[in-house]
């Protein structure tokens with residue numbers, strides 16, 4: 001079989017949720033929701049949402065109404081499903097039928113929502129300085145009297161993974177100022193904000209990446225392992241080149257393995273000649289360009305001939321692999337391809 005094996009550890013996912021939930025509730029009794037956008041950060045929205053619901057999550061966040069419908073079909077009635085993109089033109093039927101809660105981002109969305117679905121719940125997203133989604137302070141001031149039945153007031157931190165960044169405190173005080181004098185539940189923190197401490201927790205935290213084992217939650221348990229089969233090995237003499245564009249030249253005779261996975265499987269080309277794969281405790285450097293379906297790896301240091309190598313596993317997290325490709329763990333996870341055989345470890 002020439003497909004890689006992606007193993008998803010639901011016990012680790014559960015443990016990460018519980019750890020972030022315990023952190024959220026420690027001093028402020030904030031509740032932890034679960035962010036499951038982008039197909040559960042690439043791991044499968046249904047699988048992830050079911051597991052997190054079992055772990056205790058009662059509120060979920062997705063990016064779009066369509067994603068919300070999938071989560072509703074999986075979880076049934078009961079859990080609250082919130083949509084970051086708010087109420088877009090064309091969303092009304094989805095929002096009503098799947099009973100989704102849009103996080104409204106601007107006066108136009110508020111008008112659309114209240115005209116189309118006057119008694120249907122909604123939340124409000126406020127711009128506190130990230131300048132991505134949310135009401136501008138002046139628009140919010142003009143609209144807030146019409147939002148007293150909102151279920152949630154939320155904002156998002158731009159720099160929460162940098163604990164010392166002054167923008168964290170600036171956004172915190174902007175959020176306090178914008179939400180002063182309301183009893184509506186509030187939410188500011190994603191994973192990074194949850195780690196910044198109780199000042200940032202308010203009523204609800206919104207962890208995503210930390211659930212899936214990624215930074216900045218450095219104590220997270222790794223959730224994914226990715227093992228790739230070796231199709232062929234060969235001895236390559238000194239001075240030969242490997243792969244497209246002949247970018248890599250052997251300095252000494254090397255043993256090279258060709259593995260079945262490539263950029264079409266989310267192992268992006270920026271990993272070329274930079275990433276490391278592992279045979280047990282032996283590091284094996286990726287040499288030459290990443291192809292669409294193939295990787296070439298130097299296995300000279302292996303004492304036996306492996307049948308497969310790990311690219312994510314005990315020695316390499318999504319974040320260390322991301323660093324080798326000059327990106328972030330989020331992109332590694334959400335790029336994981338459709339061709340892998342997916343195995344699930346249940347606790």
Ligand SMILES: *Cc1c(COP(=O)(O)O)cnc(C)c1O
Pocket residue numbers: 035037084155156189190191192206207208209210
């Ligand atoms: C994606 C997202 C989250 C979750 O962020 P993580 O960094 O993955 O924890 C929370 N809130 C908003 C608004 C988001 O877009």
